[in-house]
Amino acid sequence: MTVLITGAAGFIGFHTSLRLLARGETVVGVDNLNAYYDPALKARRLALLAEHRNFVFHRGDIADRAAMAAVAAAHPDIDRYINLAAQAGVRHSLTAPFDYSHSNVEGHLVMLELARANPRCRHFVYASSSSVYGTNTKLPFSVEDRVDTPISLYAATKRAGELVSHSYSHLFRIPTTGLRFFTVYGPWGRPDMAAYLFASAIVAGRPIRVFNNGDMRRDFTFIDDIVSGVVGVLDNPPPDTGTTPPYRLYNIGNNRSEGLMDYIGLIEQALGRKAIMELEPMQPGDVKETYADISAIQRDVGFAPATPISEGIPRFIAWFKDFNGL
Ligand SMILES: NC(=O)c1ccc[n+]([C@@H]2O[C@H](COP(=O)([O-])OP(=O)(O)OC[C@H]3O[C@@H](n4cnc5c(N)ncnc54)[C@H](O)[C@@H]3O)[C@@H](O)[C@H]2O)c1
Numbered sequence: 001m002t003v004l005i006t007g008a009a010g011f012i013g014f015h016t017s018l019r020l021l022a023r024g025e026t027v028v029g030v031d032n033l034n035a036y037y038d039p040a041l042k043a044r045r046l047a048l049l050a051e052h053r054n055f056v057f058h059r060g061d062i063a064d065r066a067a068m069a070a071v072a073a074a075h076p077d078i079d080r081y082i083n084l085a086a087q088a089g090v091r092h093s094l095t096a097p098f099d100y101s102h103s104n105v106e107g108h109l110v111m112l113e114l115a116r117a118n119p120r121c122r123h124f125v126y127a128s129s130s131s132v133y134g135t136n137t138k139l140p141f142s143v144e145d146r147v148d149t150p151i152s153l154y155a156a157t158k159r160a161g162e163l164v165s166h167s168y169s170h171l172f173r174i175p176t177t178g179l180r181f182f183t184v185y186g187p188w189g190r191p192d193m194a195a196y197l198f199a200s201a202i203v204a205g206r207p208i209r210v211f212n213n214g215d216m217r218r219d220f221t222f223i224d225d226i227v228s229g230v231v232g233v234l235d236n237p238p239p240d241t242g243t244t245p246p247y248r249l250y251n252i253g254n255n256r257s258e259g260l261m262d263y264i265g266l267i268e269q270a271l272g273r274k275a276i277m278e279l280e281p282m283q284p285g286d287v288k289e290t291y292a293d294i295s296a297i298q299r300d301v302g303f304a305p306a307t308p309i310s311e312g313i314p315r316f317i318a319w320f321k322d323f324n325g326l
Contacts, residue, residue: 182253186223253292
């Protein structure tokens with residue numbers, strides 16, 4: 001059994017690959033190792049994956065049709081896809097819009113075309129984002145809620161990925177499942193995200209930028225819980241009833257909305273140092289609060305997040321210190 005994982009050198013792709021390798025699957029990883037954040041971190045993750053006999057890596061761009069066709073031709077036994085490669089980050093989409101249309105729209109379509117051309121395809125799982133909820137103020141966010149009001153290009157491209165997937169599930173009966181991730185953190189996490197940014201600034205004695213004067217809430221989800229959800233979903237493709245397409249969307253979060261100041265407090269505690277805070281206004285494109293209703297994924301695949309931030313943050317900081325030789 002072979003799974004194609006795009007974004008395999010990324011934060012979530014790395015952990016998902018490890019989990020699937022551990023249960024004996026063959027993983028074909030694809031990543032273009034771009035420099036949106038330090039590619040050395042991606043190389044370190046890849047080096048760990050390369051220790052597994054069943055891991056094969058192709059450096060390539062998911063929007064490059066010829067390169068992806070070559071990957072498919074080299075691995076005719078691929079029967080499932082996990083498309084995690086994307087241009088992530090809300091703020092960067094204000095300055096580099098075409099990175100988002102390239103990877104998140106064009107690239108997503110190229111991957112769906114691979115699945116369409118593959119008669120063995122059993123399931124196409126892909127990353128969406130809690131940011132699709134945009135100006136939604138009804139909490140917790142439910143997959144039943146309307147999501148027509150994105151407030152960043154990043155969110156709009158992630159919503160586009162969901163819509164394009166629906167059309168492919170309908171037209172070509174490809175089982176697709178979109179996962180709306182809610183602020184993922186943990187060991188090997190991204191340096192552009194809050195946990196890493198705050199920890200680096202605190203150890204360097206630099207001030208941290210705290211948006212909306214700290215009045216923000218997030219459904220923070222620990223990486224191990226996310227991976228359990230991704231793998232649980234992978235194993236449960238949506239059925240084709242003949243009347244409705246084999247298409248599903250899930251929220252995948254911790255089902256708790258935590259205050260940003262509490263999150264910072266746990267980072268300070270784990271580092272044993274106080275943060276110097278610069279309180280700033282809300283950033284364009286950001287939302288004040290996220291909170292996931294996870295009843296659908298709980299019901300269908302038994303997803304049960306098990307890591308509160310009081311446990312997850314110390315585990316992240318332990319890795320952060322080790323990784324940075326502190
Ligand atoms: N981490 C989170 O909190 C979070 C939240 C919501 C959604 N997501 C989504 O989850 C997915 C994984 O996120 P992550 O946190 O692991 O991010 P990441 O940036 O660590 O991983 C993405 C990987 O994809 C690769 N990539 C980007 N564009 C590519 C392209 N065109 N071709 C090939 N490779 C490409 C990058 O080099 C990177 O290694 C993304 O789709 C992201 O939008 C993440």
